[in-house]
Amino acid sequence: xxxxxPTVFLVDxxxxxxAGVRSELGDSVDLVGExxxxxxxxxxxxERLPDVVLxxxxxPDGGGQAVIESVKRHHPEVLFLALSVSDAPEDVIAVxxxxxxxxxxxxxxxxxxIEAVMRVAGGDAVFSPRLAGFVLDxxxxxxxxxxxxxxxPELDQLSPREQEVLRxxxxxxxxxxxxxxxxxxxKTVESHVSSVLxxxxxxxxxxxxxxxxxxxxx
Amino acid sequence: xxxxxxxxxIAFGDRRRDHGVIADPLTPPSPPSAAPDPGPDAASxxxxxxxxxxxxxxxxxxxxxxxxxxxxxxxxIGGVAGGLARRVRIDATLLRVxxxxxxxxxxxxxxxxxxxxxxxxxxxxxxxxxxxxxxRKGMITVVAFLPVLVAVLVVTSALRAGLLSSFAWFGYxxxxxxxxxxxxxxxxxxxxxxxxxxPVLDLGKGSRWSFVLRVVAGLALLGxxxxxxxxxxxxxxxxxxxxxxxxxxxxxxxxFGPWWFRLTRDLVxxxxxxxxxxxxxxxAARVHDSVLQTLALIQRSAADPDRVVQLARTQERDLRxxxxxxxxxxxxxxxxxxxxxxxxxxxxxxxxxxxxxxxDVVAVGDCRLDDELRAMLAAGREATVNSAKWSGAPAVSLxxxxxxxxxSMFVRDRGSGFDxxxxxxxxxxxxxxxxxxxxxxxxxxxxxxxxxEGSEIELSVPRQKGRP
Numbered sequence: 073x074x075x076x077x078p079t080v081f082l083v084d085x086x087x088x089x090x091a092g093v094r095s096e097l098g099d100s101v102d103l104v105g106e107x108x109x110x111x112x113x114x115x116x117x118x119e120r121l122p123d124v125v126l127x128x129x130x131x132p133d134g135g136g137q138a139v140i141e142s143v144k145r146h147h148p149e150v151l152f153l154a155l156s157v158s159d160a161p162e163d164v165i166a167v168x169x170x171x172x173x174x175x176x177x178x179x180x181x182x183x184x185x186i187e188a189v190m191r192v193a194g195g196d197a198v199f200s201p202r203l204a205g206f207v208l209d210x211x212x213x214x215x216x217x218x219x220x221x222x223x224x225p226e227l228d229q230l231s232p233r234e235q236e237v238l239r240x241x242x243x244x245x246x247x248x249x250x251x252x253x254x255x256x257x258x259k260t261v262e263s264h265v266s267s268v269l270x271x272x273x274x275x276x277x278x279x280x281x282x283x284x285x286x287x288x289x290x
Numbered sequence: 291x292x293x294x295x296x297x298x299x300i301a302f303g304d305r306r307r308d309h310g311v312i313a314d315p316l317t318p319p320s321p322p323s324a325a326p327d328p329g330p331d332a333a334s335x336x337x338x339x340x341x342x343x344x345x346x347x348x349x350x351x352x353x354x355x356x357x358x359x360x361x362x363x364x365x366x367i368g369g370v371a372g373g374l375a376r377r378v379r380i381d382a383t384l385l386r387v388x389x390x391x392x393x394x395x396x397x398x399x400x401x402x403x404x405x406x407x408x409x410x411x412x413x414x415x416x417x418x419x420x421x422x423x424x425x426r427k428g429m430i431t432v433v434a435f436l437p438v439l440v441a442v443l444v445v446t447s448a449l450r451a452g453l454l455s456s457f458a459w460f461g462y463x464x465x466x467x468x469x470x471x472x473x474x475x476x477x478x479x480x481x482x483x484x485x486x487x488x489p490v491l492d493l494g495k496g497s498r499w500s501f502v503l504r505v506v507a508g509l510a511l512l513g514x515x516x517x518x519x520x521x522x523x524x525x526x527x528x529x530x531x532x533x534x535x536x537x538x539x540x541x542x543x544x545x546f547g548p549w550w551f552r553l554t555r556d557l558v559x560x561x562x563x564x565x566x567x568x569x570x571x572x573x574a575a576r577v578h579d580s581v582l583q584t585l586a587l588i589q590r591s592a593a594d595p596d597r598v599v600q601l602a603r604t605q606e607r608d609l610r611x612x613x614x615x616x617x618x619x620x621x622x623x624x625x626x627x628x629x630x631x632x633x634x635x636x637x638x639x640x641x642x643x644x645x646x647x648x649x650d651v652v653a654v655g656d657c658r659l660d661d662e663l664r665a666m667l668a669a670g671r672e673a674t675v676n677s678a679k680w681s682g683a684p685a686v687s688l689x690x691x692x693x694x695x696x697x698s699m700f701v702r703d704r705g706s707g708f709d710x711x712x713x714x715x716x717x718x719x720x721x722x723x724x725x726x727x728x729x730x731x732x733x734x735x736x737x738x739x740x741x742x743e744g745s746e747i748e749l750s751v752p753r754q755k756g757r758p
Contacts, residue, residue, distance in 0.1 A: 157606075179606075179648075201687060205652035208691070242652045243700045243746070244687025 078193035081122040082106045083113040083139055084155070085131045089178065093126065093155075096182035101189055110134055114142045121147060123193045129156035129167050129175075140170040153192045155180075161206045169273055174198025191247075196262040197269040204242040207272060208235065230268060237264045359412040365482075368406040368471075396460035403467030414476055422470040427556070431473075432466040434553050437542045448535050580608055600646045607639050630663055630697070631656040634690050637671050641686075645678040648685045655692030662731040662751045666699055669727040669735070673701040673747040681705025683744060698750035707743045724749075 080101040084090050085108045097103060104120050107113035110133040117125055117139070125143070127136040140152050154172040156164065157179075164175050173192045176185065177200060188198045199207070211230045230238070233254075240250040247265075251258045361372030364382055371389055375382035392398025407419035422428060439462040446455040472483055584605040591597040628636075631653040638649035659667075670688070677686045683705030690699045724747070728735045731751055739745030 201650060201652045201689070205654050205689070208654045239689075239691065242654065242691075243689040244650065244652075244702045 077102045078123040078189065079104045079120075080189060081113075081117055081120060081125045083108075083110075083117075083125060083131070083136070084128040085109060086128075089128075093185070096185055097189070098182075100186045110138050113139050117143050117150060118146060121150060123151060124189050125150060125152045126155055126189070127152055127167075127172070129154050129163055136167050136172070137170045140167060140172055144171045151192050151195075153188060153198060161209070164203060164206055165210065165272070168203070168269065171273065173269065174200075175203045176200045177202060191262075195266075197265045199238070199241050199265050199268075201242050201244050204238045207268060208238050208242060210272070211235075230271065234264050234268050237261055238268060241265075358409055360406070360409050362412050368402070369411065370402055370405045370409060373409060373412070374405075396456060399460055400463045400467070403464050403471070406471055407467060411476065411479060418471050418474050418479075421474040425470065425474050427560075428470050428473040430553065431469055431557070434546070434550055435462065435466065437546045438462075441539050441542055444538055445535050576612070580612075581605060596646050599648070600642065603642055603648055604639065607635070607642075611635070628659055629656045630659060630667075630690060630692065633659055633663075633667055634670075634688060634699075637667060637674065638688055641671065641674045641678055645675065647678040647683070649674060649678070649688055650685055651688045651690075653690045657692050657697070662733065663697060665727045665731045666697065666733055666749050666751050669724045669733075669749055670699045670701060670747075672724050672727075673749070676747075677701055677703040677705065677745065681707070681745065692753070694753065696750045696752050698748060700746060700748050702744065702746040704744035707739045707741050707745050709741055710737045710739055 077099075078101050080097065080103050082090055082093055082103065083106070084093070087108070090106055090108070094103060094106075101124075104122050105116050107116050110131055113125075113127075125139070127139050129136045131139075136152075136154055136156075140154075143150055143152075152167075152172040154164070154167040154175040155178050156167075156175065157177065168175060174188060174197050176188050176198060180188070180200070191198050208230075236254060237250055240253055241247075245253060247258050247261045251261045254261075358377045359373050360369035361376055361382075362369060364372035364376075366372075366386065371386045372382050375385045389398055389402060393402065407422065408417055410417040439458055442458040443455050446458065468483075472480060475483065584601055588598050588601050591601070634651055634653055638651045641647075642649050657663075674686055674688060677683060681703040683703035685703075687702045688700070689702070690697070725735050727733075728749055728751070733749060733751040736748040737745065738748070
């Protein structure tokens with residue numbers, strides 16, 4: 073990051089929502105462009121190369137996943153933060169796996185959104201409580217009926233510390249509060265979250281698909 | 291068609307009920323959700339309650355007993371016998387027996403279908419036949435089956451089976467009449483028809499194996515029949531007319547095949563369009579009942595931001611549970627079927643509605659509810675209400691996790707907080723009710739709070755072995 077203020081690009085097919093985000097972000101970031109559809113977004117992001125792209129998960133023509141995948145192919149340095157109203161775990165996990173550095177719900181408050189953008193711009197991952205919950209669910213070996221799922225040796229298990237961090241985030245703790253609770257630094261919390269993100273992105277499609285089926289999400 | 295509880299089949303189902311119609315062997319009464327094709331009714335979810343149950347009787351008084359009309363109430367198939375019996379004042383059953391004998395000769399069958407087409411149903415504006423005259427696609431369909439008739443006639447004449455050929459004629463005209471009736475009858479009548487023929491339509495819906503078995507058995511019988519036909523003539527010359535017939539059939543298929551194909555495709559696409567329209571009407575009704583109502587409420591309470599936020603949150607939850615949870619908006623799962631995660635969502639929704647504070651729910655894992663978990667939920671509700679009511683926090687976080695050894699629940703807010711060692715009197719009771727509940731089921735309560743730092747209540751119960 074060269075600028076003190078990160079450059080941000082916004083992709084969402086709802087005009088009203090874009091206007092809302094624009095006014096919430098205000099002067100805290102440098103908004104370099106907006107797009108309301110997948111193809112235009114890919115083109116403009118490729119030209120302007122912003123630090124962070126705020127991308128809606130649900131759009132026609134492939135949604136946020138398509139934008140992230142095609143931009144990442146040529147410009148892996150662009151960072152993405154997914155925004156969605158969707159609760160469906162498959163959708164959220166899919167954009168994270170495509171390469172988003174985090175996921176927040178659209179009901180997030182202005183200051184929280186700015187903080188999330190800053191955190192992503194700084195190279196860290198942003199886990200909302202909901203995403204933390206999904207990930208804990210995805211990596212747990214417990215099935216709804218109480219039996220243990222067959223453990224896939226390929227699926228990197230979360231370390232006990234990472235699970236603790238995620239659990240606190242799911243409980244509604246901020247990174248700072250999590251750090252204090254566990255008596256570690258905020259930086260350490262961030263590195264734990266980033267490592268969870270990496271594990272999530274490295275796990276194969278097959279494993280996550282099985283996770284979803286076993287929990288009857290599909 | 292998906293089941294559509296609520297409004298769609300009112301015109302059909304209710305009218306039957308209101309008049310206490312005697313059960314009809316051919317059209318067994320079915321739950322309203324099975325009633326096919328709600329037609330235009332689907333577009334208007336609000337049915338004027340005043341019009342219910344008046345339908346047939348109103349028309350009967352207006353038209354009197356003078357006109358010959360098909361009987362809506364006393365009917366086995368099309369209501370022809372019922373209507374005729376009423377008109378000439380004889381017993382309908384007697385008439386029906388007579389009709390069955392006539393039908394055996396074939397002419398009775400065609401006569402019945404023609405009567406069905408020509409005589410209007412009581413309460414209908416015109417006869418089915420009049421509408422069929424303008425139904426171009428229906429006519430084309432009927433004509434499209436002519437080649438089948440021709441083929442059958444050629445085969446039967448080649449085999450000198452005159453009896454069969456007369457059956458073919460009757461079958462064709464009856465079938466054609468039924469097709470036209472089905473396409474042009476009113477929605478309720480079509481519903482009756484479809485129920486009568488449901489067993490036939492369901493033939494292809496069985497398992498793959500039973501279908502294959504049926505085809506194999508059918509082919510075997512066909513082969514057997516041909517064998518006996520040929521053997522009866524004892525010389526190979528018998529094969530000549532058979533070969534000629536086969537070539538004729540092939541020629542007909544070649545000539546009419548593409549046309550047939552297009553026709554069936556048209557029919558399929560027509561049906562798809564109708565299904566699509568039904569789905570759209572269904573969506574429109576749902577959106578109208580939930581989202582539009584809420585939007586109207588939001589406009590009316592624009593001056594009260596808290597109420598607007600609360601309305602929006604409630605609607606959001608409702609819509610979500612429908613879109614992603616497969617649950618009907620506005621309904622809740624039956625309690626005994628409820629899982630922990632669903633119960634927590636429900637709890638959050640109720641507290642949110644009652645106190646206007648958003649509750650953010652995160653649930654990891656899920657399991658069925660039992661008495662211990664219900665106690666924990668009740669305690670959790672107290673804690674959540676507490677946070678929403680007293681802490682002054684803008685939102686409350688609710689987290690549940692089903693672990694291998696225990697089920698835990700965290701209620702956290704970033705509000706004013708309190709000193710757990712110096713709980714004011716008005717909160718003492720609630721704290722005891724939380725603790726008391728959890729103690730009784732062998733659970734644990736941990737309260738973490740400090741003034742100005744918000745609070746967090748942790749509840750947990752050990753997970754029982756073999757808990758489903």
